[in-house]
Amino acid sequence: MLTYGPTRRSSCSGRSQSNPTPVSPSPSGTITRASDAWSVMSSRHIPHGGTTSPHRCMATIVSISVSPSAAARPIATASAETNRRLQMHRTGHHSGSCPQCTTDLLPALFGAPSDDLACHRSEQTIALRVMTLLSVRAGQSFGRDSEPQRKGTLQHACRAATMLRGARSSLTHRKALRHAGRLWDERARRSSCTPLTAPPSPSHTRALLQWTGDDR
Amino acid sequence: MSSHQSSREHWFAILESSARLRYGPERTTAITDELRGMADALARLLVEPLDFADEPPFDLLPERQVRA
Numbered sequence: 001m002l003t004y005g006p007t008r009r010s011s012c013s014g015r016s017q018s019n020p021t022p023v024s025p026s027p028s029g030t031i032t033r034a035s036d037a038w039s040v041m042s043s044r045h046i047p048h049g050g051t052t053s054p055h056r057c058m059a060t061i062v063s064i065s066v067s068p069s070a071a072a073r074p075i076a077t078a079s080a081e082t083n084r085r086l087q088m089h090r091t092g093h094h095s096g097s098c099p100q101c102t103t104d105l106l107p108a109l110f111g112a113p114s115d116d117l118a119c120h121r122s123e124q125t126i127a128l129r130v131m132t133l134l135s136v137r138a139g140q141s142f143g144r145d146s147e148p149q150r151k152g153t154l155q156h157a158c159r160a161a162t163m164l165r166g167a168r169s170s171l172t173h174r175k176a177l178r179h180a181g182r183l184w185d186e187r188a189r190r191s192s193c194t195p196l197t198a199p200p201s202p203s204h205t206r207a208l209l210q211w212t213g214d215d216r
Numbered sequence: 217m218s219s220h221q222s223s224r225e226h227w228f229a230i231l232e233s234s235a236r237l238r239y240g241p242e243r244t245t246a247i248t249d250e251l252r253g254m255a256d257a258l259a260r261l262l263v264e265p266l267d268f269a270d271e272p273p274f275d276l277l278p279e280r281q282v283r284a
Binding site: 036037039040057058061 | 224227228230231234235238239243246247250251254255
């Protein structure tokens with residue numbers, strides 16, 4: 001199981017957790033360090049009036065952190081074309097350049113108007129955006145013990161990305177994002193987990209579309 | 217420090233300033249550590265093979281069934 005930081009009490013029934021360790025509550029008694037971090041991640045507050053956002057920060061960090069050597073590893077059962085495109089993402093985005101037009105891609109990953117990203121509506125770009133956003137949302141909803149849910153959500157995001165194969169239209173893009181959001185809404189609804197922090201929006205689909213600028 | 221590490225630290229600095237503004241200096245270190253852990257976990261997820269076969273392709277019931 002993929003984990004980060006010390007393992008804490010699971011809020012999920014029927015899900016295994018290794019070495020469960022209670023986490024002391026914060027002085028407020030309600031906010032944990034993990035939810036503080038998710039709160040920072042989900043904040044729209046921009047320090048010093050800059051043009052970036054915590055979402056974009058984390059997406060960029062994750063993009064930088066993905067090891068190029070891992071790009072050679074195939075994604076099991078995904079199509080060869082999907083693997084090729086995702087591997088392009090994993091390698092090409094380290095330079096911050098779009099493999100098609102060499103434009104600096106990192107500023108375009110988040111926040112830019114959708115219509116300005118026609119060239120960047122490639123599968124690998126969408127995969128990164130969707131995976132990162134969904135993972136952030138999963139963390140907000142399920143807390144730090146959310147690896148099973150988060151991994152499942154990422155798999156859904158990959159499936160959504162495969163829907164984009166060969167497609168560049170905004171309509172297809174929206175359809176794929178809605179698909180991922182619906183899957184996640186359903187997953188959350190069915191889950192036996194008690195969210196550690198309430199989702200800021202009742203609809204993940206709507207939030208996802210808003211965050212990716214596709215709610216128009 | 218490589219350019220990748222430098223870029224990474226630059227973006228972490230932005231997150232850290234967000235944390236400081238939101239929660240103050242005392243809790244910022246812990247939050248920043250948490251964010252670093254999250255970033256590492258996300259990066260590992262992205263390089264792991266995603267096995268689509270461990271779940272059905274679509275686990276969403278048809279809308280009619282959900283409504284029923």
